[in-house]
Amino acid sequence: xxxxxxxxxxxxxxxxxxxxxxxxxxxxxxxxxxxxxxxxxxxxxxxxxxxxxxxxxxxxxxxxxxxxxxxxxxxxxxxxxxxxxxxxxxxxxxxxxxxxxxxxxxxxxxxxxxxxxxxxxxxxxxxxxxxxxxxxxxxxxxxxxxxxxxxxxxxxxxxxxxxxxxxxxxxxxxxxxxxxxxxxxxxxxxxxxxxxxxxxxxxxxxxxxxxxxxxxxxxxxxxxxxxxxxxxxxxxxxxxxxxxxxxxxxxxxxxxxxxxxxxxxxxxxxxxxxxxxxxxxxxxxxxxxxxxxxxxxxxxxxxxxxxxxxxxxxxxxxxxxxxxxxxxxxxxxxxxxxxxxxxxxxxxxxxxxxxxxxxxxxxxxxxxxxxxxxxxxxxxxxxxxxxxxxxxxxxxxxxxxxxxxxxxxxxxxxxxxxxxxxxxxxxxxxxxxxxxxxxxxxxxxxxxxxxxxxxxxxxxxxxxxxxxxxxxxxxxxxxxxxxxxxxxxxxxxxxxxxxxxxxxxxxxxxxxxxxxxxxxxxxxxxxxxxxxxxxxxxxxxxxxxxxxxxxxxxxxxxxxxxxxxxxxxxxxxxxxxxxxxxxxxxxxxxxxxxxxxxxxxxxxxxxxxxxxxxxxxxxxxxxxxxxxxxxxxxxxxxxxxxxxxxxxxxxxxxxxxxxxxxxxxxxxxxxxxxxxxxxxxxxxxx
Numbered sequence: 179x180x181x182x183x184x185x186x187x188x189x190x191x192x193x194x195x196x197x198x199x200x201x202x203x204x205x206x207x208x209x210x211x212x213x214x215x216x217x218x219x220x221x222x223x224x225x226x227x228x229x230x231x232x233x234x235x236x237x238x239x240x241x242x243x244x245x246x247x248x249x250x251x252x253x254x255x256x257x258x259x260x261x262x263x264x265x266x267x268x269x270x271x272x273x274x275x276x277x278x279x280x281x282x283x284x285x286x287x288x289x290x291x292x293x294x295x296x297x298x299x300x301x302x303x304x305x306x307x308x309x310x311x312x313x314x315x316x317x318x319x320x321x322x323x324x325x326x327x328x329x330x331x332x333x334x335x336x337x338x339x340x341x342x343x344x345x346x347x348x349x350x351x352x353x354x355x356x357x358x359x360x361x362x363x364x365x366x367x368x369x370x371x372x373x374x375x376x377x378x379x380x381x382x383x384x385x386x387x388x389x390x391x392x393x394x395x396x397x398x399x400x401x402x403x404x405x406x407x408x409x410x411x412x413x414x415x416x417x418x419x420x421x422x423x424x425x426x427x428x429x430x431x432x433x434x435x436x437x438x439x440x441x442x443x444x445x446x447x448x449x450x451x452x453x454x455x456x457x458x459x460x461x462x463x464x465x466x467x468x469x470x471x472x473x474x475x476x477x478x479x480x481x482x483x484x485x486x487x488x489x490x491x492x493x494x495x496x497x498x499x500x501x502x503x504x505x506x507x508x509x510x511x512x513x514x515x516x517x518x519x520x521x522x523x524x525x526x527x528x529x530x531x532x533x534x535x536x537x538x539x540x541x542x543x544x545x546x547x548x549x550x551x552x553x554x555x556x557x558x559x560x561x562x563x564x565x566x567x568x569x570x571x572x573x574x575x576x577x578x579x580x581x582x583x584x585x586x587x588x589x590x591x592x593x594x595x596x597x598x599x600x601x602x603x604x605x606x607x608x609x610x611x612x613x614x615x616x617x618x619x620x621x622x623x624x625x626x627x628x629x630x631x632x633x634x635x636x637x638x639x640x641x642x643x644x645x646x647x648x649x650x651x652x653x654x655x656x657x658x659x660x661x662x663x664x665x666x667x668x669x670x671x672x673x674x675x676x677x678x679x680x681x682x683x684x685x686x687x688x689x690x691x692x693x694x695x696x697x698x699x700x701x702x703x704x705x706x707x708x709x710x711x712x713x714x715x716x717x718x719x720x721x722x723x724x725x726x727x728x729x730x731x732x733x734x735x736x737x738x739x740x741x742x743x744x745x746x747x748x749x750x751x752x753x754x755x756x757x758x759x760x761x762x763x764x765x766x767x768x769x770x771x772x773x774x775x776x777x778x779x780x781x782x783x784x785x786x787x788x789x790x791x792x793x794x795x796x797x798x799x800x801x802x803x804x805x806x807x808x809x810x811x812x813x814x815x816x817x818x819x820x821x822x823x824x825x826x827x828x829x830x831x832x833x834x835x836x837x838x839x840x841x842x843x844x845x846x847x848x849x850x851x852x853x854x855x856x857x858x859x860x861x862x863x864x
Contacts, residue, residue: 180485181314190488191228191275191280192225192275192453193221193223193224193225193273193274193275194224194225195229195275195276196223196276196614197222197554197846198225198246198274198276198277198612199222199224199272199273199274199275199276200217200219200220200221200222200223200224200242200246200249200273200704201220201221201224201225201226201228201271201272201274202216202236202242202271202272202773203218203219203220203226203269203270203272204216204239204253204257204269204271204272204303205218205267205268205269205270205287205531206257206260206261206270207287207293207300208293208383209267209269209287209289209290209299210289210290210293211292211293211296212289212292212293212294212295212296212297212300213296213521214300214304215522215595216239216240216254216257218238219236219237219238219239220236220237220239220242221234221236221237222246225273226271226273227288227618227798239253240528240755246274247275247277247326248277249257249357250417252279252453253270253272253279254283255858256270256279256629257270258753260281260284261306261817262306264284264286265301265307266286266287266305266315267286267287267289267290267297268286268287269283269284269285269286269287270283270284270285270830271283272281273321279311280712282439284591288409290323291316291320291323291324292316292323292324292462292464294316294320295316295324295464295466295470296464296466297373298312298313298315298466298470299312299466299470300802301841303477304812306460308472309477310477310839310854312435312470312477313473313474313850313851313854314475314851315471316470316847316855316856317821318821318844318847318848318851319572319821319844320418320551320698321467321843321844322346322463322844323838324463324464324843325346325409325461325462325498325843325844326346326347326348326412326446326461326462326840327347327348327349327412327444327459327460327461328348328447328456328461329348329445329456329457329458329459330456330457330459332455333495335443335452335453335454335456335490336452336685337445337453338432338434338451338453339417339419339420339431339432339450339750340413340417340419340448340451340767341392341393341394341414341416341419341420341447341449341451341749342415342416342417342449343401343414343445343446343447343448343449344396344403344407344414344415344416344446344449345403345406345407345410345411345446345813346411346412346414346447346840347390347405347445347446347447347840348390348412348445348446348447348456348458349369349371349389349390349408349411349412349443349446349458350369350371350389350439350442350443350444350454350455350456351368351369351370351371351389351390351441351442352368352369352370352371352404352439352440352441353370353373353421353429353436353438353439353440353441353442354384354388354429354438355373355374355382355422355424355428355438356374356424356430357380357381357382357385357387358383358384359438360372360383360384360387361383361384361386361387363387364387364388365387366387368582370388370389370822371385371388371389371390371391371392371442371444372385372387372388372389372391372392372426373389373420373422373429373436373710374391374392374393374394374422374864375393375394375395375422375424376395376401376402377393377395377396377401377402377405377560378390378506378514378575379401379509379510379513380518380572380573380574381443382405382510382511382513382514382727383513383514383515385406385409385411386409389411389415390411390412390414390444390446391411391413391414391415391417391444391821392410392413392414392420392442392444392451393414393416393417393422394416394420394421394422394429395411395415395416395762395766396415396591396762396765396849400594402415402549403415404750404816405510407816407841408485408486408487408491408836408838410838410839410840411446412444412445412446412447413444413446414444414445414451416452416651416762416765416766417820418447419431419432419695420451422581423497425427429797433580434453434854440453441453441454441455442454443456444714450791451707453558455498463497465678467843470847471499471843471846473549473850474846474847474848474849474850475499475850476854477850477853477854478846478849478863479826479828479849479852480672480824480828480832480833480849480853481501481502481833481834481835481849481853482500482501482834482835482836482837482842482846482849483500483502483504483505483559483812483814483836483837484498484500484502484503484504484560484812484838484839484842485503485504485505485506485818485834485836485839486500486503486505486506486839487507487508487510487511488507488510488547488551489547489550489621490499491839492551492555493553493554493738494839495839495842496555498840498842498843498844499842499843500558500560500841501558501681501834502555502558502559502834503555503558503559503560503561503642504561504562504812504814504818504834504835505561505563505686505746505814505816505836506551506561506562506563507563507564507566508544508562508563508564508663509565509566509571509572511543511547512520512540513572516543517540517543517545520536520540521536521540521572522572522573523536523633524536524537524540524574525569525573525658526630526631526634526681533656533659534658537658537659537662538662540662541662542663544662545665545666545673546670547670547671547712548667548671549560549668549673549674549758552671552674552679553679553681554673555681556674556679556680556681557680557681557682558682559682559684559721560683560684561653561684561685561723561744561746561836562663562667562684562685562686563682563686563725564650564653564660564663564664564685564686564687564688564699565649565652565659565660565663565689566648566649566654566688567648568638568640568644568647568648568652568687569641569647570635570638570639570641570643572813573631573633573634573635573642574635574636575635576632576639579628579631579632579635580632582628583625583628583629583632585622586602586625586628587593587623587625587749587801590618590623590625591622592623601808602623603670604777611657611721612638617681617747617857621711631732633645639643644751644754644760646688648700649687649688649689649694650687650688650689650690650696651695652827653687653699654698654699655708656771657698659704660699661702661706662800664685664702665706665710666705667720668677668706668707668710668718668720669710671683671718672710672714672716675716682719682721683720684720684721684722684723684744685699685703685720685721685722686723686724686725686744686746687699687723687725688724688725688727688748689727689728689730689751690726690731690739691723691724691730691731691734692730692734692853693737693738693740693741694735696724696738696741696771697741700722700741703722721743721810722741722743722767723736723742723743723744723745723746723810724741724744724754725740725745725746725747725748725753725814726746726747726748726751726795726798727747727748727749727750727755728751728755729755729756729794731796731798732752732794732797732798733797733798734824735797735798735801735805736798736802736804736805737805738802738803738807739801739803739805739806740805740806741792743806743808743809743810744809744810744811744812745799745802745809745810745811746810746811746813746814746836747795747798747813747814747815747832748793748814749786749791749813749815749816749817749818750813750815750816751815752791752794752820753782753783753787753791753815754783754794756787756790756791756794757782757787757790759782761783765781765783765790766784769781783817784816784817784820785817785820785823786817786820786822786823786826786827788826790792792826792830795830799811799830799831799832803831810833811831811832812832812833812834812835813834813835814835814836816837816838817843817847818835818837818845819835819837819841819842820848821844821847821848823835824845824848824849824852825848825851825852825855828849828853828856829852829856835849
């Protein structure tokens, strides 16, 4: 037949013809640990199926050294030949017939991440493979196994719900439905899982206290997902089978009702939610992995930064090998319990004078944040993004305020002696505990502030806030906000320099669409720099740049580059703009269906869309560097930690990628792969 199938005809060998016969399977190294040792099982007087059928208990290969010493020596020789020839750990099968060893088949052995790392380092030390081969034989995504706790593989528990695997890792804890209680329980040592319909910036203190986060809405780039990944905490988002009722403090999951205090387990790697506590396996960051990643850094051209907003996150990022901070979101600094009330006062201010008074209280706090952050990361660069989100994100929702106002009015009546039935209650319904001991005067003050907040929330309401009054548009409308932040950055730089700490701050302007916006912000930067340099008597060194996250910024890259020293692509918003997708809605509704049906091959919020977003990035890099050859360019969106996206970033000539801290090791290995495999992808355009 012209197109037939080839058939190999070979002699059959038998391992069941007496006690000088045997059959077995083996690995050239231990696939569980990577140790360089004989590993496998065998049976005398048996055929291959007897080893795997479970009818007889096989013996470890080491026993063959005593039982069949000559054949064991031949097996050791075979093992060494296989590894030397294939330059890879082998999974092989053998039969011994009448004292003669036959190798039946061999293939590359499957191993876990720890074993892959160890064998890469050991095989290089043994001169079996080169450093390049040691790096390339490991899939960067495989390192995920080593960087987060995972569920015990022996567990047979069944999930009660499935959501989106928004941040890897596994954790168990008591269900808690608000951030305040999560913080209280966390302080006394309880393990909690923060369960919300969706999270908001004011929930940040609950994130710090929780072991993991579960939301019934949102996608892999939602607030909960991004913050959890940055903290290295497991998160399951968009679990639509879960109906969260915060007022009743419970969640419905099919036939189950989760009450506050019930224990659940999250697997952020799979999106599974389980009842009860399931044992976890801790992460393992070995000396071999440290060495392998140092080799990766030597091989790579791309630098790997981390997205980090707090000193603790920065320290963790350094442990993962981050070479700086590529994105510090300053709004995260505003959500701490000692700052949020001041931020709210600033938002509620009716004039510039009152707004500036609130900002004057914030400035030393923000400056201290930057001093600590710069000190932790010294001498690496720290890119600080000026305030980006719309103002309403710092305020409660309209519904929350209406409920609080109703409770306060009810309590005021109790204080006045009205509604005697309610007056006998220890706590009026839905009344926050903080208000239960207030005088009528203080209740009136609180009520007045809540009513002003409600009015402001309604004033700030936008049809599409993510495309509205945010980023540089906010900074130009209220220049005193950006002025405060810029001053805090510059003064922190001086303070660090005075303390002998080498710092490399970078000021980044978000949501830019025109060079005129950059010119306005730059005037503020230059004026403050000149004033502070005169006052402190020394030069203040920093870089000034912009996020490229709008389509127009990409098309006007040459004009923008004339005003800045660096670009950083914010691919979360850029992807949203290119696709005309709302991230959370798309991931919760139709994106899974689009991926399953092949309309889209990947989720564009996870994997950089090379054909659309990538073309804009390529164009912006080319035009930006035409204007300024030394323009530093990076990426700080979620795709910055994805290996295939990193490969594209290397190809178009970016200088760095920035991702959440726990993905830094993955990005470091992926950056090395990109360099080592660049010939497969084509010429790098730098």
